[in-house]
Amino acid sequence: MTPHELLQLPETLLWAWRKVRRCYQIADSLYDQAELAAFDLNLEAELESIRQDFAAARWRGRPLRLIPQPKKPDKLGNPRLRQYFELAVRDQVAWAAVATVLGPELDRKMPAWSYGNRLYRAAWYEDEAAEQGSPQLNIGPYRHASGHLYRHFKHSWPLYRRHLSLTARRMVAAPIDLTELDHGERRALDQAEGLVYLDAQHWTREAPPGDTLYAASLDLKKFYPSVRVEAILRGFTSHVQGFATDPALTSLVTQMLRFEVDDNGLNAEMRAAVEPPVSAGHYNGIPTGLFVGGFLANVAMLSLDLKVDTLLRENRGIAHFRFVDDHAVLAYDFEELCNWISDFAGLLEAFDIGAAIEPDKYVPPELKYILDPETLKDEEDTERPLERGEALISRAAKAAAINGRKPTELMTRTLAQVSMLAATDFDLLTDAGRSQRLEQLEWLLLANIPEQEIRGDTRMAFAAARIALLTPALFRPDEQLLDAHRTMQSYKAKKQLSETETEIVAGLQQTIVDLENSERADWEALLKRHFGLLFEAFTAHPDKARLFIRLIDFCRATGHEGFGRLSVWMGEHANGQYSLLQTYLGTLALQRLARHILSASADLTRSHLLHRERSAAFNFIDNLLRADLDRFLPVGLADAPLQRFERDARNALVAALVLGAFEVETPHPGLAAAMRKRASSILSSTPDPSTLALVTNHSIGTWYHWLLSSTRAHRDAPPPYWQQIADAHRENDLHDTISLRRYPALLPDYVWTAMNSDTTRLALDDAGWLLEAARANPISFQRLDTTLPVVAVVEARLAVPETGMTLFEWVETVRDLHASDPRRSEWTALEIVRQVVDHFLKPDSADLFAIPELDALDRLHPESIIISPAWRDVPDHVKINGNMTWEGWRKVTREHPVRLIETGLEDYRYRENLKEKDRQWPRRLRPIGQLLWGLLRCSFQLPTAWNIRGQERGLIEIVAGDLERLPISSFTLSLLRACLLPRSVETSFLIDFPALFGNEAGLASDDTQFDRPIKSPEALAALLGHAQAVLVKSQMTVLEYRPRQLIPVRLEDITKMDDGIDPKIEELL
Structure with a gap:
């Protein structure tokens, strides 16, 4: 498939939506929450609209809405506002799709010394390797289903700072002394991933006298607004294979890069305060607020980065690092350092990216005057040094000098503390341990720490967020108060109290009041103190919006x-x-x-x-x-x-x-x-x-x-007030019409009339949804035109007389049985699904479903699977002393197998969104998984949101929570995950579309060990049989032949599953 075709895959757009949704969830910026909700409500149509525009290679984005954001005050402490734009949700999703398809190829080409806004990919340590040494770091393919757009913070900024420090050590000492490194630095050594600076063979020079190196840093001026869209387009053209020869893709991306600014809706004062100034109309830059803006900046910089990387490999006296617009340079010689920065500035101009170095942000600041001597003539510059010539160079060199063996200026101790606190599970700490950690968080929040290691707003926002999150967990009930309540309850349980006991109760009542007041006062004092700490940090940095938000979050979490x-x-x-x-x-x-x-x-x-x-x-x-x-x-x-x-x-x-x-x-x-x-x-x-x-x-x-x-x-049922909400829905409003689908049993009469007059409202795979509505509203259903295919299907299904029970009726029957009844067991649920799958593997059966045609899976539905009455009314001959045994029950299930209704029932809620020509097996597992999920929880009540088309795809993750709570064996749990969770579908794409995961060469580490895909119907049948065999090993009969089932659980089963056709049961037990 070409990149243009990959853009049109349903999964590509769904993954893009998940990434955008996650970005909004963690955003600390202003956006229209109603617009986001409207897009989500109409998700299926919105994603299809994007797909159609992609297919036609046309795009017209909504103008960028200017919403200025606070930025760091100027040198005089005056507050400032920077450019920020609100983009349409549709535009955000489209760009996320472009990053999903084109991103892996581009990100993979980036030099290892560039860390900012790198796209998300799996990374984990193989702890088994620790027996031979340190744990082995594995870098897997780029991943999308989780909704992460960029790599985690710990794999970006902390890694950047640690590699900078480690490179300085390597430049002066080939073997780095591991005993001098903390845990994070040792891990960072394993995460080199092609960083030649940490290769002992890269540095050919001898260590300088005193291990002296020279370090400098620089920023690019107004980076995002200054990057020209032409540079972005050149990056795509130069580095995406086939981009230049695909006119449709080239035209599409070119149109998407045509940004227009809309500054309406802002008052004149707000517009005038924006830095850099921006006016309505054409915008030639990366809009701050575009979630993939960091990715586009990397695309624009890629040609320059690769040129710099080539020069670095030739000149082994320099180490250059980049984190977005923040650059750091290490050199053996100060003059060489200055020359490199000067050459880099020339390259920036030569590659015509649009960005330029910010003269006022050099570290050390003396570099500004050395690299551009004309600035020494600026009489308004109050920070001009008095030195000139060699004296100025000597001063700058002294300021840039560091000890490479112990680069204290580059150390990452604060980062180590942040990482430790981020990884701490406070629920497992003692009260003393929690107090200690909170003291460390308070220090991080208020301490005056240099920003070279970690930005002050990032550090403070982290500490504030942790304090706001952890403060509620500090509450500890007063033990004396608990004892007093228990004693009071014991007296209340007595029918009559003696005079002495009455006096005791009166004293207890006063004691309880006093203790409650004391407990409340202590708690409120703690909340006041912590809120005061957060407020102090905010007032010191009012421009840090995240600190302000954490104050509100604290009030919500604690009630303060x-x-x-x-x-x-x-x-x-x-x-x-x-x-x-x-x-x-x-x-x-x-x-x-x-x-x-x-x-x-x-x-x-x-x-x-x-x-x-x-x-x-x-x-x-x-x-x-x-x-x-x-x-x-x-x-x-x-x-x-x-x-x-x-x-x-x-x-x-x-x-x-x-x-x-x-x-x-x-x-x-x-x-x-x-x-x-x-x-x-x-x-x-x-x-x-x-x-x-x-x-x-x-x-x-x-x-x-x-x-x-x-x-x-209200995941599974309408709230008590739904009717009042329903009455406010407007008949001709698109989003109201979609919203009413949420509860098919409660459809207003005008919706039934509209379904009859507008034939586009119902698709054939709405049959399952319409069946629910018809059963609850039979009179209204009878008014529908039976010539409509979906209506005819539902009408025929309602008219079918069945001698057995559908799965809906079966779960209603077994739900009220004793938990130990075999009919309600996990084994029985697996048996039903196994028999269904077997129909596809036995071509000699007379049932139409027996033909091994996977399209029949699209019609699998609880309504189309019939259970024999013998399963409900178990014959006496399989019982002993009136109790059903496991052996007898298994005999019943084999003698009276499940039956499939020939026509089945199409229901979009029970299948993946398949394209006409895409009928692959891995994408057909969902209906089977949902059948098993419903049987195990004794309910086929789906989340009400799934009644709205598109939500069954966007919200499949909610199944994961249910799976964790089900009392089932670990192996069955792994089966359900393989059938239902989004990652399993994504994993099945790894082989078919390796370009989506940056793994065309197959060099990425295998990250599917814990979630192997089920490759065929035969493999699924074998795995179902194995799951049953695991359960049989743990079945027993207790007193009076009562059946019991132990639930076998193994960590290996939870995390690893064989995908072969004939798994060896004894190896997994």
Whole structure:
């Protein structure tokens, strides 16, 4: 397949969507949450629309919406705003698809010394190799199904800094003394991946006197905005095989690179403050805010990087490193260092990338005046050195000098601490251990640490996020209070109390009150202290939006009342030089609060949560409703002019309040009333769903999908308030129409009328969905036109008289049986699926399904599989003393096999989205896996979101949580994973489309050891038989011939599965 054809694969677009969705989930920037929800709600049509435009080699992106972001203050401490754009979700997905297809080939060509924005690929240590030495690092293929666009932080910036330090050591000492390295540095040695600097043979010069080296760093000026799109296109043309000779692909990418800026919706003050300035119209640069922008920057720089790499291999006196726009250079000689930087600046200009070195960001700063002596004449430069000539060079050389053997300036001790804290499982620590780790986090948050090793905002944001996350886990119930409650319960259990006992109870009541007050006071003091630490870090760096967000996250996680201090800060900075920064942060706060309102509202209805978790959710909403939000953004002022991004955040806040009120209505009606009151004050009207849609210009179906997709609430059934939401759906609104599909049994009458008049609303593979709707609404179904193919299929299915039970009826039967009844067992579920698969392997059968034609798998459905009545009404002759035995039950299942209805039933929820000519076996496993999944959990109730076309693909990951909770054997679990999880489908593509994974040469390490694909129906049948054999080994009969099943679990089975046709059972037991 050509790259242009790979772009059109359904999986490519689905992977791209997963990457974009993950980017939005972790984003700390402003975006339209309703637009994202609308795209997700209409996912199938949106991805198909992108595919069609790709196929036609046409693209017209939406103009870039300018939303300036805070940036580091200038030298005088004045706040500044930098360029940032909001792109259409559709454009983000399209670009992610391009990166998915073209990225692996380009990323693989990048030099090892370039670390920033490298595309995600599997990497793991083979600990078994530790017996012969250190664990072996394996680098697998590029991967997509997980939704990661770029490599993890630990494989980028920390690795960059550690390799820089290790290279300095290698330059002065061929054998590096491992005893002087920490754990992270030793691991970094294993992660060289082609970095010649760490090869002892690369450096041919002798160690300089005193092990002295010279180090410098530089930044590229306004990197993303300065990179020309022509340089990006040249990168694709030069380094993607076949790109230049594929006119369709070339034309498509060229059109996608035509960016236009839309600065409407911003006031003049905000537009004027942007650095660098940008005006409406054509934009020749990489838009900051484009998720694949880092990838495009690497594409633009690739030709230059490869040229630099060639020069470095020729001149073995220099080491050059790059992390996005941050460059670091090591040299044996200071003059050589200066010459290299000067030559690099020339190469930047020669390759016409558009980027240039920022003179004010050299380290040491004296390099600015050495490399460009004219700057010494700038009388406005107050930092000009007094030295000139050789004196200036001597000063600069002294500042650049480092000890290569012990490069303290390049050390990574802070990084090591960050890595250690990131890897720590706080649930496993003692109270003393937690306190120690929190002290380390506090130090990271507030300490004045040089930024060469790790950026200050990154370090502080990490510490703030960990503190916000871990503080709730510090709560420890007072043991005296617990004892007092237990004693009180023992007295309450008595029917009558003596006079002495009555006095004891009265004393206990007062003791409990005192202890509860003490516990509350101690807890609130701890929360106040931690919030104060976060607030102190924020006020020191108000331009770091992530620190501000962590304050809000802390309030949500703990229920602490921090809005008072935040409101005061907002009020104090509403005017003056900080006003634009305050505008941005206030809007960002409302966006974050909206999502937290939804999660807190959902938590208040979840009975499985701890009391303190529900209490934190309640307090968060209660505190929020008391807060003066108009100090963040004037949402309550009807005549206040709002910019576009402010309106988006206000709309999300109102929607969250309205929908959240419905959520908390039953457990907390007073809180629900207060939420509606606050929403009413913003809307200046009744806060009902219909008004919400009218005021926000987004359908109620979109907002309702936003609620469910954000919280994963009401996964399997509609909420009690659904009818009120349904009544607000508009008949002619696209997203409302799609939303109503979520509950087929509750379709409004006008939807049935519309299905009859608009034949495009139902596809043939909607049959399963329509069958559910028809059974719940038989009269409405009878009005449908039976000439429609899908209606005819459903009508025929409803008319079929069956002597047996469908799988739907079977699971209803066994659900109420005793857990030890063989009919409800894991073995029986496997037996049903095994018999179904056997139909495809026995050509002598009279059943049409017996023909080994894989297309029949598309019609596999619980409705098309019939169980004999003998399975329900087990004959007495297979029982002993009235109890069914395992031997007798197995006999019944073989004598009365399952039967398949000839026509089957097409249901998009039970299969992969297949193209007409793509009928490969690995992509046909999903219906089999879903049958087994439903049998094991005794329910074929699918997630309600899957009733909306496209969601069954985008949300298949929710199955993973169910699989972990099922009480089944480890081998069966591995089977289910192979059939259902997205990675298994991706793994099946490794052989067919190696270019997608950067593995055409087959050199990547094999990362499928733990999830081998099932290669054929024969292999699946053998594995099902093996899974049953494993269970048989653990079946037993107890007193009075009662059957029992032990659940065999082995770690090896969980992580490794044989994919052969005839696995040896004894090797896996």
